[in-house]
Amino acid sequence: MPRLWWWSYRQGRDRGWLLxxxxxxxxxxxxxxxxxxxxxxVLVYAVMVIxxxxxxxxxxxxxxxxxxxxxxxxxxxxxxxxIIPAVFLELxxxxxxxxxxxxxxxxLAALARRLDGYLAAHGVRPVRVV
Numbered sequence: 305m306p307r308l309w310w311w312s313y314r315q316g317r318d319r320g321w322l323l324x325x326x327x328x329x330x331x332x333x334x335x336x337x338x339x340x341x342x343x344x345x346v347l348v349y350a351v352m353v354i355x356x357x358x359x360x361x362x363x364x365x366x367x368x369x370x371x372x373x374x375x376x377x378x379x380x381x382x383x384x385x386x387i388i389p390a391v392f393l394e395l396x397x398x399x400x401x402x403x404x405x406x407x408x409x410x411x412l413a414a415l416a417r418r419l420d421g422y423l424a425a426h427g428v429r430p431v432r433v434v
Contacts, residue, residue: 385433
């Protein structure tokens with residue numbers, strides 16, 4: 305990630321915005337630390353936002369596309385469960401999304417149930433999560 309930021313910075317466009325984005329987490333943590341004697345909420349919130357800004361893309365963009373096969377059924381995986389899919393707005397049905405990108409995310413769970421037999425017949429096993 306730092307290499308990507310540095311490359312973008314060297315391109316010369318939006319340098320000011322890039323610097324603001326790079327400084328914002330440090331500023332939020334500093335503000336939270338300064339407010340700590342009065343309220344812990346600011347620092348807790350800052351830590352949660354910063355952690356979430358890394359975890360959400362990691363779980364919905366990087367991991368679903370990293371190190372899988374080249375065929376449509378093996379290019380990504382699908383996660384099944386109740387809580388994790390709801391938290392990630394049904395983006396855990398990633399294989400279904402790749403197979404049928406025109407289906408809205410709120411219908412992916414129903415699509416996944418309809419595809420269960422087909423996927424099982426082709427050796428695709430969904431990962432079970434909470």
